[in-house]
Amino acid sequence: MPNVHQKNTVLKPALPNKDAEDNPCAACEVRSHAVCGALAPADLERFSQTKKMIVLEAGDHLIDEGEPEVFVFSVTDGCLKYFKLLPDGRRQIIGFLFPGDFIGLAKSYNYTSSVEAVTDSSLCRMERRELEKLTESMPNLDRRLHDMASLALADVQGQLLLLGCKTAYERVATFLLLLSKRAGERGMDTNPVDVPMSRDDIADFLGLTTETVSRTFSRLRKDGLIGSDKNRKIEIINEPGLSEIAEGF
Amino acid sequence: MPNVHQKNTVLKPALPNKDAEDNPCAACEVRSHAVCGALAPADLERFSQTKKMIVLEAGDHLIDEGEPEVFVFSVTDGCLKYFKLLPDGRRQIIGFLFPGDFIGLAKSYNYTSSVEAVTDSSLCRMERRELEKLTESMPNLDRRLHDMASLALADVQGQLLLLGCKTAYERVATFLLLLSKRAGERGMDTNPVDVPMSRDDIADFLGLTTETVSRTFSRLRKDGLIGSDKNRKIEIINEPGLSEIAEGF
DNA sequence: CGTCGCGTTGATTTTGCTCAAGATGGGTGG
DNA sequence: CCACCCATCTTGAGCAAAATCAACGCGACG
Numbered sequence: 001m002p003n004v005h006q007k008n009t010v011l012k013p014a015l016p017n018k019d020a021e022d023n024p025c026a027a028c029e030v031r032s033h034a035v036c037g038a039l040a041p042a043d044l045e046r047f048s049q050t051k052k053m054i055v056l057e058a059g060d061h062l063i064d065e066g067e068p069e070v071f072v073f074s075v076t077d078g079c080l081k082y083f084k085l086l087p088d089g090r091r092q093i094i095g096f097l098f099p100g101d102f103i104g105l106a107k108s109y110n111y112t113s114s115v116e117a118v119t120d121s122s123l124c125r126m127e128r129r130e131l132e133k134l135t136e137s138m139p140n141l142d143r144r145l146h147d148m149a150s151l152a153l154a155d156v157q158g159q160l161l162l163l164g165c166k167t168a169y170e171r172v173a174t175f176l177l178l179l180s181k182r183a184g185e186r187g188m189d190t191n192p193v194d195v196p197m198s199r200d201d202i203a204d205f206l207g208l209t210t211e212t213v214s215r216t217f218s219r220l221r222k223d224g225l226i227g228s229d230k231n232r233k234i235e236i237i238n239e240p241g242l243s244e245i246a247e248g249f
Numbered sequence: 250m251p252n253v254h255q256k257n258t259v260l261k262p263a264l265p266n267k268d269a270e271d272n273p274c275a276a277c278e279v280r281s282h283a284v285c286g287a288l289a290p291a292d293l294e295r296f297s298q299t300k301k302m303i304v305l306e307a308g309d310h311l312i313d314e315g316e317p318e319v320f321v322f323s324v325t326d327g328c329l330k331y332f333k334l335l336p337d338g339r340r341q342i343i344g345f346l347f348p349g350d351f352i353g354l355a356k357s358y359n360y361t362s363s364v365e366a367v368t369d370s371s372l373c374r375m376e377r378r379e380l381e382k383l384t385e386s387m388p389n390l391d392r393r394l395h396d397m398a399s400l401a402l403a404d405v406q407g408q409l410l411l412l413g414c415k416t417a418y419e420r421v422a423t424f425l426l427l428l429s430k431r432a433g434e435r436g437m438d439t440n441p442v443d444v445p446m447s448r449d450d451i452a453d454f455l456g457l458t459t460e461t462v463s464r465t466f467s468r469l470r471k472d473g474l475i476g477s478d479k480n481r482k483i484e485i486i487n488e489p490g491l492s493e494i495a496e497g498f
Numbered sequence: 499c500g501t502c503g504c505g506t507t508g509a510t511t512t513t514g515c516t517c518a519a520g521a522t523g524g525g526t527g528g
Numbered sequence: 529c530c531a532c533c534c535a536t537c538t539t540g541a542g543c544a545a546a547a548t549c550a551a552c553g554c555g556a557c558g
Contacts, residue, residue, distance in 0.1 A: 084406070084407075084409075084410045086410070086414055086415075086496070086497035087496065087497055087498050088497060088498075090414040090415075090497065091414070092409055092410040092413040092414050094406050094409055094410075105399070105402060106399050106400075106402040106403045106406065107396075107399050108399070108403060112403050112406060112407075113406065142391070142395075145395070146391075146394070146395055146398070147356075149395070149398045149399065149402060150354070150355050150356050150357070150398065151355075152402060153354060153355040153398060153401060153402050153405065154355045154357060154361050156402065156405050156406060156409065157333070157343050157355070157361060157362065157405060158333075159409060160333075160341055160343055160405065160408060160409065160412060161333045161335070161341040161343075163409060163412035163413050163456060164341040164412050164453070164454075164455075164456035165335055165339040165340070165341050165456070166335075166339075167545080167546095168545075168546070198504070198505090199504075199505060199506095200504085200505095204413070205413075206413075207412060207413035207414070208546075208547090209546075209547060209548080210504090210505080210506095211505095211506080211507085211546090211547075211548080212545090212546055212547075213505095214505060214506055214507080215506080215507075215546095217505095217506095218506075218507085229505095247335070247336065248335035248336055248337060248339065249336050249337075416513080416514095417513080417514065447535095447536070447537090448536075448537065448538090449536085457514075457515090458514075458515060458516080459536090459537080459538095460514085460515075460516085460537095460538080460539085461513090461514055461515075462537095463536095463537060463538050463539080464514090464538080464539075466537095466538090467538075467539080478537090
């Protein structure tokens, strides 16, 4: 079965670096959003010793659906996508991953989705076994994982509503607001919102085709809700209007 | 905003009963599938004292999306559906609930979906606060909740693939196999599979219309994959064939 | 400067939706 | 016990939203 979406599968360890070796996690900019945000300094030290930094280039393949689930990951930089495939190549992107997001919330013996870098990215990698060991002595960590799973569940349930009920117009509006919101949570620009993924990826996330996504952006532009796409950034001109559309009014 | 799907909102406490008062949980038939399956006898005793039995008739309303999330529930009998609505009445059924299933895995301040009984049902009800208190001293319970959330996440991700990629034919095939599998997990008949919900409910779960669901059942029947619907039971005649369709070959 | 990947736009087709009309069957009351 | 009734389900005909097929523009990069 050919995987039409697969690209390179390179997996490069980050170059060792003095600062990183001294205090790799304490300096992490996204810690407050990540699993490790719940850890006390002492725990953080122990945590940081069991992890390894991973750097990916755009298009690099990190995980193949079905492989034994040995590692879990925490995204520190960039954007990735995780997706499922049908035998004939149809693809559903389950979600996009941003700094602070965790890969491995739905634990199982084998990965249930594939993961690929959308942009150049970096992640912390840890064996699931190690993580489990750590959670036993760090109730905060366990609680944090639980909360993140809880949030992920709510997110994906919202996505069901989108895929099951919403029109193309509503889906794209919802998507833009989602990106904007997630950027805001991470302290990035919410208004000219960064859209790092291709039309193809957006289409496979929204259950549409590239062409429909493209046409829908054009329509939103024509309707004065968004500005034109400049350097992967889209300006939201009429946020309340976009919200109304997204909510299905 | 009128909720076109809402019916009665009655919520009847079960009649007290001697056996139930002596040892209500120890005798529970679905305990092994439920949250409480992870508890030691002593813990079970404490657990059982904080819960209350709830009985619902088909169509009864249990939870309204948006209400403060005070209670969590564990289904002990029957079938329920949980769903989200758009302002104009479009409905997405997120999932069906069977004995052993838990309501409240995605914790938040307000319920994120509504819940309604498909058939006459009964549940155990507990305040979320109480549950949290219990988990602090019962690591098994906590782990069990975590595992159930993990499974729920994997399930709903599979549903994304269905809604985003699959054809009507594939969706209905997937649905029948899902019901059959879930019945099997609970020790019920897997082959003439029980389909307690209406075509309308199935449609809103699969992102289709009633008519399309009905037509699709007819086609599966014509193609010799399933038998006719007898008393809410559907016979799967060609299980491997149905699986191939469901997987998208 | 040419090529290639990506995005946009247009023309046509198709899947599933909408609207409409019967069929079925479980429940109720005479 | 039967007849009727209303829900639900099924089937049909036409329609529409999005998919498919196809062409073209544009910018990046060798």
